[in-house]
Amino acid sequence: MFSLKDKVVIITGSSRGIGKATAIQMAxxxxxxxxxxxxxxxxxxxxxNINSNGFVASSIPCHVGKKDxxxxxxxxxxxxxxxxxxxxxxxxxxxxxxxxANLDDNAFDKIIQVNLKSxxxxxxxASHYMKKNKGCSVIIMSSISAITGTNDIGAYxxxxxxxxxxxxxxxxxLGPKGIRVNAIAPGLIKTDFSRALWENKENLKKHxxxxxxxxxxxxxxxxxxxxxxxxxASSFITGQLIIADGxxxxxxx
Numbered sequence: 001m002f003s004l005k006d007k008v009v010i011i012t013g014s015s016r017g018i019g020k021a022t023a024i025q026m027a028x029x030x031x032x033x034x035x036x037x038x039x040x041x042x043x044x045x046x047x048x049n050i051n052s053n054g055f056v057a058s059s060i061p062c063h064v065g066k067k068d069x070x071x072x073x074x075x076x077x078x079x080x081x082x083x084x085x086x087x088x089x090x091x092x093x094x095x096x097x098x099x100x101a102n103l104d105d106n107a108f109d110k111i112i113q114v115n116l117k118s119x120x121x122x123x124x125x126a127s128h129y130m131k132k133n134k135g136c137s138v139i140i141m142s143s144i145s146a147i148t149g150t151n152d153i154g155a156y157x158x159x160x161x162x163x164x165x166x167x168x169x170x171x172x173x174l175g176p177k178g179i180r181v182n183a184i185a186p187g188l189i190k191t192d193f194s195r196a197l198w199e200n201k202e203n204l205k206k207h208x209x210x211x212x213x214x215x216x217x218x219x220x221x222x223x224x225x226x227x228x229x230x231x232x233a234s235s236f237i238t239g240q241l242i243i244a245d246g247x248x249x250x251x252x253x
Contacts, residue, residue: 001233005030008081013091015042017191021219022226027055036062064091064118074125084129086230089119090141094156115159131177138181139229144245164241171239180238182229187245189217212247
């Protein structure tokens with residue numbers, strides 16, 4: 001049920017962090033993985049590492065905030081593999097920290113463009129090819145900031161909450177075509193993207209104390225959930241948000 005043998009998987013933002021861990025996990029499960037992020041050399045490095053271990057990966061750089069880049073990512077994948085089975089929308093940005101009252105319009109526009117619009121563009125572009133296959137899956141990387149309030153990353157949270165609404169609508173629209181659509185909401189994960197949060201010792205201590213598992217997450221804690229949603233083990237799950245936060249959002253501490 002968990003085999004991804006011969007499935008073609010596109011993962012955006014997969015040169016590091018959660019995306020990279022997910023690419024490695026899915027390649028080891030038998031998938032042909034497309035590594036994608038803005039910098040070609042970083043994509044090449046991850047693909048080379050996966051291939052050197054006897055699995056299959058290729059590199060197609062893409063800036064998800066640019067529609068023509070997204071079209072190229074999908075078309076190049078089709079040229080190489082002739083199909084797409086799984087799409088993981090993982091790339092994101094957050095150039096704005098602090099209260100919404102101080103939010104710069106340009107920063108907010110960039111957050112919406114990269115975090116939300118790109119997922120719409122990518123799913124619309126890829127789903128044309130995915131509906132030809134059986135058991136296809138779209139996975140959108142959200143965040144627990146989609147369901148909680150925050151003093152620091154409110155604009156990011158807004159974009160992630162919108163992604164969850166997008167998932168529900170896409171699940172309804174694409175379900176009849178055999179495409180499942182789900183989201184994952186990670187808690188604080190030790191990645192470069194969230195470095196500002198976990199490098200702050202006081203903030204790190206607060207998160208650990210509040211989380212029942214008494215630790216923050218590692219990228220592999222999320223890649224396993226993505227693997228599940230990509231596989232036949234989740235064949236009757238669609239339109240859902242799976243929270244993977246060590247229990248932080250259910251704790252009263």
